Amino acid sequence: MALNIVLIEPEIPNNTGNIGRLALASGSILHLVKPFGFKIDDTRLKRAGLDYWQHLQVVYYENINHFFEQNKDANMVFLSSHGSQNHWDIPFKDNMFLVFGKESVGLSKSIITANSNKLYKIPLYSQHVRSLNLANAVSIVIYEGLKHIN
Ligand SMILES: C[S@@+](CC[C@H](N)C(=O)[O-])C[C@H]1O[C@@H](n2cnc3c(N)ncnc32)[C@H](O)[C@@H]1O
Secondary structure (H helix, E strand, O other): OOOEEEEEOOOOHHHHHHHHHHHHHOOOEEEEEOOOOOOOOOHHHHHHHOOOHHHOOEEEEOOHHHHHHHOOOOOEEEEOOOOOEEHHHOOOOOOOEEEEOEOOOEOOHHHHHHOHHHEEEOOOOOOOOOOOOHHHHHHHHHHHHHHHHO
């Protein structure tokens, strides 16, 4: 039983390192879609992912089209602060793909529009916070998902 964490064009190495560590701890597969905002051997990524990176199941994609082509039959949901449904209402299933956007601008408008019925938000209870840190958002959703698939 496993979930798939997808990071589209991640920009901050510490976030990707932390999410790598989280993927390993939660038994999830990490999918990284290029271009990245850092080099994959960046010491900040390694430091945040500690010595765990070599044990991680990680799949790389050259770009977003490559990702969608390779996974066209996958059961996917998309995470955005603009989602209309709450993350605890995601119909989690084994092998589901949980797709997250980049730190600066989130998911592209075209992805949001094409998947509006599969767009989920983690509710935010202050008007002063527009979104969560990417690694925090992944943590919340992945452990909610594990409750349902295990
Ligand atoms: C820092 S956020 C991007 C912020 C960007 N300004 C936006 O409005 O989408 C990076 C990613 O974390 C995830 N994320 C952050 N806060 C979220 C929330 N409240 N609900 C769902 N996903 C969230 C989304 O996948 C988002 O694309």
